[in-house]
Amino acid sequence: MTIKVFDTHVRTKTSRYLHFDVLIEGNDTEKAQAHARQYxxxxxxxxxxxxxxxCRFCHVEPGNPVVAQAISQQGYYILELQGCQED
Structure with missing residues (x-):
């Protein structure tokens, strides 16, 4: 499975910064943005x-088994990078 990675950056009105990747199988920006909103x-x-x-397309990579399984089950995988964990 080939995975499309959408690099996502969010700044809240309270100055919280979240950086995460939305990984999907297709190259559908609207779908990636919808998954980012759901997350x-x-x-x-x-x-x-x-x-x-x-939320914009960044690169393509081969899918590892964990990511491929998540995409098969729910259509996407979120890779948390910065600020996503609650303190």
């Missing part, structure tokens, strides 16, 4: 909480 909702952040956000 943020799961983190308790709504559109009203967001001051600035960006």
């Amino acid at each position: 943020l909702l799961e983190k308790g952040l709504t559109d009203e909480d967001i001051a600035q956000s960006e």
Whole structure:
């Protein structure tokens, strides 16, 4: 499975910074952005909480088994990079 990686940066109105990648099988930017919004909702952040956000295609990589399984089950995988863990 070939994975498309969408680099995502979000700054909240309270200055919290989140950096994560949305990994999907296709090259559908709108789908990646929808998965990013869903992830943020799961983190308790709504559109009203967001001051600035960006989700853009970054690169292609081969999928490892964990990522491939998640994509097969839910359509995407989130790779948390910065600021995503609650303190």
